[in-house]
Every structure is written in structure tokens, then in C-alpha cells.
Amino acid sequence: MRSIGIGVIGAGVMGAEHARIIAREVSGAHLAAVADADPARAEAAAHGGRAMTDPEALIADPSVEAVLIASPDATHQRLVLAAIAAGKPVLCEKPLAASTQECLEIVAAEARAGRPLVQTGFMRRFDPAYREMKAAIDGGALGGVRILHCQHRNLAAPAWFTGAMAVTNSLVHEIDVCRWLLSTEYSAVTVIPSPEGDPALFVFETEAGSIVSVEVFMNAAYGYHVHAEAVCAKGTVGMAHPAPIRARRDGAEEGAFPENWIPRFRDAYRIQDQAWVDGIGAGTPPADGSTAWDGLVATCLADQIVAAMETRRRTPLTLPEKPR
Structure with missing residues (x-):
């Protein structure tokens, strides 16, 4: 070979x-x-x-x-x-x-x-959990996706990390994978920051009519945690939490989250x-x-979303013409 x-x-x-x-x-x-x-x-x-x-x-x-x-x-x-x-x-x-x-x-x-x-x-797009979600969505048994909820949480952002990088380095993954999951483009975004700026909520409208909500929390303190759940017309499909094992003791159940993206992905x-x-x-x-x-x-969308973080207003999203 x-x-x-x-x-x-x-x-x-x-x-x-x-x-x-x-x-x-x-x-x-x-x-x-x-x-x-x-x-x-x-x-x-x-x-x-x-x-x-x-x-x-x-x-x-x-x-x-x-x-x-x-x-x-x-x-x-x-x-x-x-x-x-x-x-x-x-x-x-x-x-x-x-x-x-x-x-x-x-x-x-x-x-x-x-x-x-x-x-x-x-x-x-190659992660087994996302691929299983897409297969369930494309299979049609759950009906159309009404809302796709996403969480992107990091243990802690490095000192050099800026507010815009929450979009260009983190949210950008959801921008791509949710387009792929739903086979659609985005038409508008509204950015809702918390009083401290972190976390922030990004609410996307899509051309297919579904809503995508993404929470980005760069200093979640407990670990690296990426999660998604699709709320569909006839049910839901979502990821299990990524901890590979669960420990039970003293009347409680525990699971561990990784410190960064390497073990998760x-x-x-x-x-x-x-x-x-x-x-x-x-x-x-x-x-x-x-x-x-x-x-x-x-x-292109990340640049427009960074600008929308300043206005906090619903912002239509546009794309350039594809070169031929």
C-alpha cells in the first residue's frame, strides 16, 4: 500500500x-x-x-x-x-x-x-458525538430542529486572551459545526453578554428557520466542557456529558471533566x-x-459577530460572493 x-x-x-x-x-x-x-x-x-x-x-x-x-x-x-x-x-x-x-x-x-x-x-465534524447527532437529525424521525443549544466552556482563559478571541478562537467552532449539523446558513445574530462579559450568549437565526443558541464561557472554573442538544419537533437529541466514567460514593455521583480540548477531541x-x-x-x-x-x-461571520458584540443589537449576517 x-x-x-x-x-x-x-x-x-x-x-x-x-x-x-x-x-x-x-x-x-x-x-x-x-x-x-x-x-x-x-x-x-x-x-x-x-x-x-x-x-x-x-x-x-x-x-x-x-x-x-x-x-x-x-x-x-x-x-x-x-x-x-x-x-x-x-x-x-x-x-x-x-x-x-x-x-x-x-x-x-x-x-x-x-x-x-x-x-x-x-x-x-469528525467527532463521534457530533456525527451521531447529525445522523439523528438527518434521519428525520425527530422532525425539524427548532432550537440547537450549545455550550462551550473552558477551565480558564490565558492572560493574553481578549474578548474578541472568545469569538475568533472558540465560538468559531460552533459557527462551523452548527452550519454542518443543520445544513443551513445563518441569517442574523444577537449577542447577549453577562454583566462581566464572560460568559456570553450568542443567538443565531438560520435560513432554515431554526434557532442556534451558544453559551461561551471562557472561565468556567471546573474544566473543559463542550455540549450540544437539538430540540426538534418530535423529540430531542443531545450529547452525553463527556466524563468517561462515573463514580458513586457517599450518596453522590461524580464525573471528571478534562482541563483542555486534547482529551475531549x-x-x-x-x-x-x-x-x-x-x-x-x-x-x-x-x-x-x-x-x-x-x-x-x-x-467572515466571526468578524461580523465581533462587531455585533459592541452594538448588542440583532445583526444581519452576510457572505461575499463565491469566486468562480
Whole structure:
């Protein structure tokens, strides 16, 4: 069986996890190289592959047939465009780029290439719990979705975290996965912050007529907790709480929540990366993968929602025309 050479750009927490998955858990591929500005970090993440400091050199390397980008956000557009120019499939962590205009340039470059090359790393589409919810919704037995309730809670935000990043780094996942769950676009949003600003409630109206409510709580104090429940015409479907075990003692039941996203979405990242590799081998991107256009939609809507946080008024949401 042919093994596809994957190059990973960025060896921070996210990039190192992708490199580990490619090296140890994905079939049909091998980790050819890792590039990071810190040579020691690149070496530590390379798992026997080539360690590099120049991401453009990694993209140009003949042993690298596909590129996974997990470098700082500001570098994404430049590196995705370089991968497209080299004709190499690329999986880029969110955000696809820093602005709607930069995303449009990526979408246009991919269109000129004449084949889909870009997948945006919205891994929740591959999470088993979200996939079971979508299967139940699409199956029709529950009737149409009236309200989709979502929670996105973090143990604590780092000191450098800003209010806008609650949208661009956290809510953006719900922006994408709820579009996918409901197979619809958003038409408007209303932002309702708590008196302290955190948590905040985001209420979306959709073109399908359903409502999406998302609570984002960056300093929930008890752990990392992502949850969703769809209230449908004939019933509901929701996730079980993510604690894998329940302990009962002294008249009470206990469960533990992880400190961060890695344990909660470890399976999602593995399944996503395997689907990406399988799609490269088959010449057809995974059906549920988030495309370059999906990445653009998430960035475009996030920018509008950040503005809506200031007005606290119902804000219509719009999208640019798709480049042809």
C-alpha cells in the first residue's frame, strides 16, 4: 500500500499532536518532515522524520506530498497559497486566514488550480458525538430542529486572551459545526453578554428557520466542557456529558471533566486526519470535511459577530460572493 509523505508546519501543542497522530495512528501515510522556527521543537515532533526551520522549504520538498499547517494564525494564508501553488493538498488549522479577504484569495487560488486542495481543520465534524447527532437529525424521525443549544466552556482563559478571541478562537467552532449539523446558513445574530462579559450568549437565526443558541464561557472554573442538544419537533437529541466514567460514593455521583480540548477531541483529530489522508489517496476530499469556502464563512461571520458584540443589537449576517 502506498504511503503518502506528510509535512507538518508548526510544532506547538497543536502541531505536535498532529505530527504524533500522523506518525503513529494514521494508515496510508507517514510523517516526512516537521518545520518549526524552534529547531529543538521541530526535532522533538518529527518522530524520525526530517526536522526543518523553513516552512516554504518543507512545502517544496519532493518527499512531502501533502501539508498540514498548524503554525501561528498570521502565517496561514501565505503557507496555504504556497501549498496550492505547489499542487499539494493542505489541511490548515483554523482560522484558514486572518481576514475574509485573505480567505477569498485562498478560495480563488484553489478555483484556479482546478481541483479541491484545501481542507480547514474544523475537526468537530469528525467527532463521534457530533456525527451521531447529525445522523439523528438527518434521519428525520425527530422532525425539524427548532432550537440547537450549545455550550462551550473552558477551565480558564490565558492572560493574553481578549474578548474578541472568545469569538475568533472558540465560538468559531460552533459557527462551523452548527452550519454542518443543520445544513443551513445563518441569517442574523444577537449577542447577549453577562454583566462581566464572560460568559456570553450568542443567538443565531438560520435560513432554515431554526434557532442556534451558544453559551461561551471562557472561565468556567471546573474544566473543559463542550455540549450540544437539538430540540426538534418530535423529540430531542443531545450529547452525553463527556466524563468517561462515573463514580458513586457517599450518596453522590461524580464525573471528571478534562482541563483542555486534547482529551475531549482526541478521537476527532485522529478521525479527521485519517479521512484527509484517505481523501488524498482516493483523489476525493472527505465528504464531511470543512472546505476552503467553509473556512472563509467561519472567518467572515466571526468578524461580523465581533462587531455585533459592541452594538448588542440583532445583526444581519452576510457572505461575499463565491469566486468562480
